Amino acid sequence: MFKKVVSMLIVLTMVLSLAVGCSQPQETTPPAETPAETPGETPAPEEPAAEADTLVWNLGADPKTFDPGLNNASDGGHIINNMFEGLMRDTGTGLEPGIAESYEISANAEGAEGTVYTFKIREGAKWSDGQPVTAKDFEYSWKRVCDPATASEYSFIMAPYIKGANDYLNGTGSRDDMAVSSPDDSTLVVELNFPVPYFLSLTTFYTYLPVREDIVTANGEGWEKKPETCISNGPFKLEEYQTGSHISLVKNENYWDADNVKLEKIKALMIVEATTALSGYENGEIAVLDSGAIPQDEIPRLKAEDPYFSIAPRVGTYYGIFNVDAEPTNDIRVRKALTLAIDQKQICEQVAKGGQLPATGFIPPSLSYSTGESCRQLDADGNPVEEYGLDPNKAQVEEAQALLAEAGYPNGEGFPSITFLYNTNENHKKIAEALQEMWKANLNIDVELRNEEWATFQDTRRLGDFTLARGGWLGDYDDPMTMLDLYTSYSGNNDAQWRWNLQPTVASHDTVLNETNKEFDEVIAAAQLATGTERDALLKRAEEIMAEEFITFNIYYYTYVQVIDESVVEGVNRTTMGQFIFKDSELVK
C-alpha cells in the first residue's frame, strides 16, 4: 500500500516538473508562450464588473463603423443615434427639433413649393469637446456623403434628393453645385430636386447626422473608434471601444439638453450567440435585448412568463421573390397560384412565432399615408384584412389549383422542378420548409430548397439566377417610398428582374423585358412630384401594380421582439425606424 502511494506521488511530481520543463524551450517564441506562466500575467484587459450606474445592453455585433456618413447597418445606427444628433430628432412618436431650433419650407426660384428648407441651428448646441455646432458642420457632412471619394454606401439616401448631389456623386458635377449652403453659422439652406414629404424625417437618419471636418480630415477613417478623436454632438459620447467585445458610452456633458439626460453610462455588448445573451439577461447581467438576441424557440415561453418581454411593429416585410423572367414563374398564373397556396397566418403563428403579422400588400402597416392612415387595411385588433384578393389568414387552395390547371399543370402534373433559394439561417430554413410543405399539400408540386451563405446569395439573387428566392426589406425612412422604390426598372434591388427597359449600368444581365413595369416606373415618377392625397393615390397605385402582377409573395410584416428589464431601466424607446433611444432612459435601481 505504502509503495503504491509513493509511486503515485512520484508520478505526480514527475508530471508537474515535466509540464514546467516542456514549457521552457517554448519561451523563445512569443506565440507559444509558456502556458504555465502566461495566465497570471497576460495583458488581457480586465473588465470591471458592470457598475451600478451603467445600462448594459446587447448590441449583438461589432459594427462595421459608427461614422454617420459611412454607416450602412442598423447596429452602427443604434450607436450613432445615441452619440450624434441631427437637425430633427425622431422620438418614435413623431419628430421634434434637434440641433435645428426651427425650420422653414419655401419654394425654389422656379416656384416649386416645398423644395427649399431653411434650418435655424440651435444656439448652445455644442460638440462633446465644447465647440459650437454650426450650419457649416452640416454642410460639410452632407457634401462629404456625396463626395465620390468618401464612397459612402448609403449615399443613395441623400444624393437623389438634394439638388446637384447626384451629379457630384457621379462625377458629373462639382461640390459647389450641391445645393446645401450655410450663409452664416446658424443658417442651413438646402434645395431639393422635388418636394420630398419625408425630408424632415430623413434629417434624423444617420447618413444626415453631422461630423466634424477638422476631426475627419486630421484622423481619417476610424476616427470614431478612438475616444480621443470621437467628437460627437448627441446625448452620449464614446468612452471605450473594444473590437469584438463592447462599446461604452458616457453622458456628454456638453450636449445642449444634457440636463434631461439621466443615464450616466451605457455598455453595448457584442454577444452574438442568442442563448448566451438571453442567459445573461436572465442572470441580471444584461438589461436590454433586441430581436437577434432572443432565440426563436424561447419566444413563446418569454411571452407567457416574462412581463418585460414585448413585441413592437417594425417597418419591414418578409417575402419571397418570383423571377419574372424565368420559367415557369414568367407565367402570372403560376405566380398567383403559388402565392394563393400560402397560409401566411400559419407561418406567423407556428414558424416565426414573434408576433409577426400575416402579409397582404408589400407595404407594412407601420407605414402610413399623408393623412396618417396606415398603408394597410387593418381590423379592430390591428391585423391585416383581405386586400388585392389575398386572404392573409388562410391559403386560397381552390383558386390556386384552378389557376395552376389553367397554366397547364392540372393537379401539379408536368410542373417543372423549381428551387426556392434562401440565405443560410435556421429561421429562414424553417420558413422555406413550411412553404415547401404548403406548395406540396395545396398544389401537389415539388419545390426544392437551396441555401447559400449571405454574400453568395446576394450575388445570385441580384443576377436573377433563381426561380424563387427569399426576400426581406427593412425600410430606411418613414414613407411608403422606402419599400416601393425597390422595383423601379433602374433599381439595383429589383431582384425579381421586373424591368421594362434595358438597364446597362444597373442590370446589364437583364435582357428579358416586362412591359408591366413601365406603368410602375411612371407612377413612381409622378409620385415624386406630387404631394398630399394625390401622392397617396399614386403610391397606392404603385403597390397595386405590384400586387396585380405578383412580383413578390409577401409572407409577414416584421416585428421587434425585445426584453427591456424595467426593474433596472425605464424610458427606453425606439425611433420610428427602430433605433434605440437612450436619451430619456433612467436607471431605477
Next chain:
Amino acid sequence: MGRYILKRIFSSVITIWFIMTLTFILMKSIPGDPFVSERAMTPQVKAAVYAKYGLDKPEFEQYLTYMTNFLKGDFGVSFNRIGLTTQDIIKGGFPYSLKIGGWASLFIIVVGIFLGIIAALRQNKVSDRTVMFISTLGATIPSFVFATGYLYFFSKKLGWAPSFGVGSWKHFVGPVICIGMFSLSYVTRLTRTSVLDVLQQDYIRTARAKGLSEFVVIGKHALRNALIPVVTYIGPMIAGIVTGSFVIEKVFGIAGIGSLFTTSILGRDYTLIMGITVFFGIFLVTAVLIVDIVYVLIDPRIKYD
C-alpha cells in the same frame, strides 16, 4: 543542431508563403465581395468603394501589393471594421484567446498525462476503467453541448458562474474546461497507450532486474520514451487551442480571435482572412518546430545533423 534549425526556419518561411498564396487564390475565387449588402450600390458608388480599397486593380497586382505591404509589416485595413487594421483586430482579441488557451493547455498537459499514467499503471483496475470512461465521454460529447450544459447548470441553475464575457477567474473556468475536454481525453488515452507499450519493452524489464527503484524505472526510463507521441500531439494542439475556438468563444461571449476565421470568410474581409491565416500558420509551423527540438531533449536517440 544550429544548421538544422536554420534549415527548418527557411522551409517554414516557404511554407507560409505557400499558405498565403493559396489562401489568396482561394479567397478571391469565392463569389461575393466584402461590400455585398441588401442595398444595391449604384455602379458609381461601387466603383468608388472598390477604388478606395484597391479592388479595382487586376488580381495579380493586388497580390503583389499585398505581399509587398506584408513584408513591410503592413497587413492591411479590415473591410468590415472600418478604421481598424488587421493587427488591431488580432491584438484586440488574442489576449483573451491566449489566456483561455494557455490555461486549457496547462490543464490538458498536467491532468491528461497524470491520468494517462495512472490508468496505465493500474491497467484494468477501477481507476483505469473510470478514467477511460470519462475520457470517452470527453472525446465524444461535442464541445458546444458541453458548453451549453455548463452554462445551464452552473450559470442559470446554480448561479455560480457568470454567463458571458471575461473578467474574474470565474469567467475562465467554463471556457477552459470546454476547450480542453477533447484534447484532454486524447492526451490521456495517448499517454496510457504509450506508457503501457513502453512498460512491456525489454529495457524496462532490464531496469527492474537491475533492482532500480520504481521511481527511476517509471520516471527516468519509461516516461521519456512514452511521452514522444504525446509531445508530437501537444505542439500543434497548443497552437490550435491558443488561437481560439469559434464555438466556445461564441457560446461564452468571449471576444477572442477564434471567431475571426469564420466571420472574416463570411464577410469576405480579404485582408483579415489573410492576416488570420498567416497568424495561425506561423503559430503552427513554430509549434511543429519546437516539437522537433523537444524530441532531442527528451530522447537521446534522436539527433539532427
